[in-house]
Amino acid sequence: MATNEYFDGNAELAAQLRCTKNSGELSRCPKGITYVFPPENGDSWFIDIHPKPGLFVSDAYFTLHQPVTKTYEIEQPGLFLCSFESGDVTIFERGKKAKRMRQGIHLMANQGKPFKVVFGNEKHIRYTGVWVFADFISKYLQDREWKESLTINDALTWPSHYYNTPELLLHFQQLRFAIRGGVTPLMYFESKVIAILSLILCAVQTPKHAEWFQKKERPKHVTYQNQQFIWKVKAELDKEILNPPSVKQLAAIAGMGTTKLRILFKSCYGMSIADYVRQEKMNHALRLLWHDEMSIQNISSLLGYARPSKFTEAFKKIHGLTPRQVRQSFNL
Numbered sequence: 001m002a003t004n005e006y007f008d009g010n011a012e013l014a015a016q017l018r019c020t021k022n023s024g025e026l027s028r029c030p031k032g033i034t035y036v037f038p039p040e041n042g043d044s045w046f047i048d049i050h051p052k053p054g055l056f057v058s059d060a061y062f063t064l065h066q067p068v069t070k071t072y073e074i075e076q077p078g079l080f081l082c083s084f085e086s087g088d089v090t091i092f093e094r095g096k097k098a099k100r101m102r103q104g105i106h107l108m109a110n111q112g113k114p115f116k117v118v119f120g121n122e123k124h125i126r127y128t129g130v131w132v133f134a135d136f137i138s139k140y141l142q143d144r145e146w147k148e149s150l151t152i153n154d155a156l157t158w159p160s161h162y163y164n165t166p167e168l169l170l171h172f173q174q175l176r177f178a179i180r181g182g183v184t185p186l187m188y189f190e191s192k193v194i195a196i197l198s199l200i201l202c203a204v205q206t207p208k209h210a211e212w213f214q215k216k217e218r219p220k221h222v223t224y225q226n227q228q229f230i231w232k233v234k235a236e237l238d239k240e241i242l243n244p245p246s247v248k249q250l251a252a253i254a255g256m257g258t259t260k261l262r263i264l265f266k267s268c269y270g271m272s273i274a275d276y277v278r279q280e281k282m283n284h285a286l287r288l289l290w291h292d293e294m295s296i297q298n299i300s301s302l303l304g305y306a307r308p309s310k311f312t313e314a315f316k317k318i319h320g321l322t323p324r325q326v327r328q329s330f331n332l
Helices: 011-016 133-142 165-179 185-207 206-218 224-239 247-254 258-269 273-288 296-302 308-319 323-329
Strands: 020-023 032-038 045-052 056-062 068-072 077-084 090-093 104-110 115-117 126-133
Touching: 011 032, 011 068, 045 165, 045 185, 056 185, 077 115, 077 165, 104 165, 126 133, 126 165, 126 185, 165 308, 224 247, 224 258, 224 273, 247 258, 258 273, 273 296, 273 308, 296 308, 296 323, 308 323
Parallel strands: none
Antiparallel strands: 020 032, 032 045, 045 056, 056 126, 068 115, 077 104, 077 126, 090 115
């Protein structure tokens, strides 16, 4: 028996999870439907918005006490695009290897074949998803004077770097906040999905650029989660700038490899970790110059320099003056 995601979005999944349906003013999002989990699941919910026939956008935030398997048998062909943030979710399609979702953007092309999704209970599940069906795409393209080709079959050939990009992640983040905000006009959601499909189509039509971006620029991209870890790293450096943790220790704090940490730190702050430490040491030295009782040699030793000349050289690179010139300038 076919399932009705085309017409009802996540309604069947919500019923299976024993959710309460809230709409209108009672919904977290008055433009859509909020499905609220039983109280024992804590703060758990997902939201569906249905801007046009053949299009659903949703945002999910929930915890399960035991795994749940949902079988999908959707007759209408379509694409499921998902910006997955966290959780334990595995997709099983016939003839394909089981796919456990990782953080990032995922795409699945549905052509009427049954598939299963197992929602696990190991972690809090968070994602923003889009169901965009073939008739929505064809109707949108049909109404335009210009001609573009985009079909569900096309999606079967797309490498993941065509859609798992920082640009698409940004659009999904905007989509998430719009869903949760609850006041955005429905046309916004339609136009946002069109923008997402357009970016993918752009990558398809310019594959060399997409491949170049994947190799050269993508490793430098800092996600919001990455940024939070990089902030922690900077906070640890600032705590003990005169005796900073090693890069290996900082990588453990950030939960990533040392190479990735170096790349992302430089993307965030425009300088390497070593340059940041050097800069902040010299800023600290500048403050110490106001202490009359401390000689330049004392300050040099405190900052870990074996010879004052090396300290003076490093200080001048940052501030443009030697420590002695700074003191003379301010009659210190």
